[in-house]
Amino acid sequence: METGYIEPNLAPTQPDNQLRQTRKTDENTLFLIQSALDDKIFPRIATTANSKQAWDTQKQEYLDNKKVITVKIQTLHREFETLAMKEKEYVKEIKSRVSGIVNHVRIYGENVNNEMVMSRVLRSLTKGFHHVVAAIEESKDLSTYNFDELMSSLLANEVRISTSYEKVEEKAFQDN
Structure with missing residues (x-):
């Protein structure tokens, strides 16, 4: 007996699989975008429904119109220039502050000269580093010396100073 009932195909069709895969890829992309953002920007994209909206929000945040970019760069x-x-x-x-400023300027498309x-x-730098500054300026060619080498030299000097200061403090404490 024919009832006119057709057994539904329970296997997903090709378009359904493709849609699932696209949604999964979009969710992964959205997750990557969200995890790469700092706490200041994240709330602006937290409610976006897909990776395209999140990306457009970020693009607007970082690549505003030309006037806003010019003001941010200034x-x-x-x-x-007022860094101290x-x-x-x-x-x-100080390394962190300098790196942050330089990286932001580079994000906006400006080239930052290493020597500068x-x-x-x-x-x-403070007065405590004047002797190190003089030594670096005399012994190094700033056009070939890089930022990380400079910071390493300054960190090493800072450790030497703090170690010798601790020894002096320790000796003074023992003398009393």
Whole structure:
């Protein structure tokens, strides 16, 4: 007896598989975008439904219109030019600040000269580093010396100074 009932094909069709795969890829992409963002930007894309919306939001955030970009670059240049190491600041902190400024300027498409960055860092150091600055300027060619080498030299000097200071403090404490 024919009832007119056709058994449905329970196996997913090719378009269904392709749609699932596309959605899975989009979810993975959205996850990667979200995990790469810092805490300041994440809330702006937290409610986006797909990776395209998240990407467009980021693009708008980082690649605003030309006037906004120009103002941001000017602000970064001002920060860079007024950079000065604070009295109780460590070398790794100044390194982090300089790297952040330089990386942001590069994100906006400007080339930052390595020699200019190194000169700025050397001028921004506290009095405690003046002898090191003089030694570096006399012995190194800043056009070939790189930022990481400079920071390593400054960190090594900072460790030497703090170690000798601790020894002096220890000796003074023992003398009393």
